[in-house]
Amino acid sequence: MSLEEYPQWIRGIDVFIGLVTVLVGAWVLFSPDLVEATLVVSVAIGLFLIGVVRFGKGISLNGLAMSSRVMKIASGIGAIVLSLLSFVFSSLTVTFLITLLTFAIMLVGLSRIVVGYGEKESSTWLRWTNIIGGGVVFFFGFFAAIFSGLGFFTLRLMLSCVFIVLGLIRIAAASKSEMI
Secondary structure, three states, X not given: OOHXXXXXXXXXHHHHHHHHHHHHHHHHHHOOOOOHHHHHHHHHHHHHHHHHHHHHXXXXXOOOOHHHHHHXXXXXXXXXXXXXXXXXXXXXXXXXXXXXXXXXXXXXXXXXXXXXXXXXXXXXXXXXXXXXXXXXXXXXXXXXXXXXXXXXXXXXXXXXXXXHHHHHHHHHHHHOOOOO
């Protein structure tokens, strides 16, 4: 997608959401007083924001391949719904809520892989960034879902890495005037 087709206001939103996502990831990683309930809320808010952006871009951006459009919309809706479910059912166990949110993380990672593969017009570096970053995000989400009882510190480490990777991909693509 060319610079003319990629509105400045969307680039600004991408950079802002990317920075917020990186900051949430860093806060989750480095906050010594973080408790499990706060981790769930932080991840849910981050996924909600990512979902809104993915859904909005899937609907509004022109020039997307159909596979990219569908994955952006589906992963956006999935992230929004799963993050809202974690708020609605906040009385459930933290382990269950984290597992619920990791499914949204896996969906976003899978979406990045599909978008990286499907957007042939995008630059090679961006396509590979999406594919590799999506793979990392999917792996950490899958690992956190399967081993949700592994330990709070390990979960914090994995989930913070997911958010840092997602934020950096979004910032890099927006700063290079390309879509993701």
